[in-house]
Amino acid sequence: MDKHYIIKRPLLTEKSTAQNSELGRFAFEVDRTATKYDIKAAVEAIYKVNVVKINTMVHKSRTKRNKHGWTGGKLTKKALVLLKDGQTIELF
Numbered sequence: 001m002d003k004h005y006i007i008k009r010p011l012l013t014e015k016s017t018a019q020n021s022e023l024g025r026f027a028f029e030v031d032r033t034a035t036k037y038d039i040k041a042a043v044e045a046i047y048k049v050n051v052v053k054i055n056t057m058v059h060k061s062r063t064k065r066n067k068h069g070w071t072g073g074k075l076t077k078k079a080l081v082l083l084k085d086g087q088t089i090e091l092f
Helices: 014-023 036-047
Strands: 007-010 025-030 051-060 064-066 069-071 075-083
Touching (some): 007 036, 014 025, 025 036
Antiparallel strands (some): 025 075, 051 075
16 A cells, blocks of 8 residues: 555644644554554655654544434544654644
8 A cells, every 4th residue: 555545644633732742742544454564654754754653543433313314423543653752743
């Protein structure tokens, strides 16, 4: 799989930006079929940094009600990437 298809987008929330500045952790939305090794290789190739640790989680969005009943939520996968000390990613 191409490295640009693995990393979909960076997650820019209040909690993730606080972790960026304090801990050096960056959050990304990734492809659901990607493994930790795939994510590590993609981040290192795209952003030219060294990855120390990766935590992943699969999140299901909330179900919604419409006139035909309940519709299920979409599954997304998030990855929290810890970089080597002193390294950073410029997202903007």
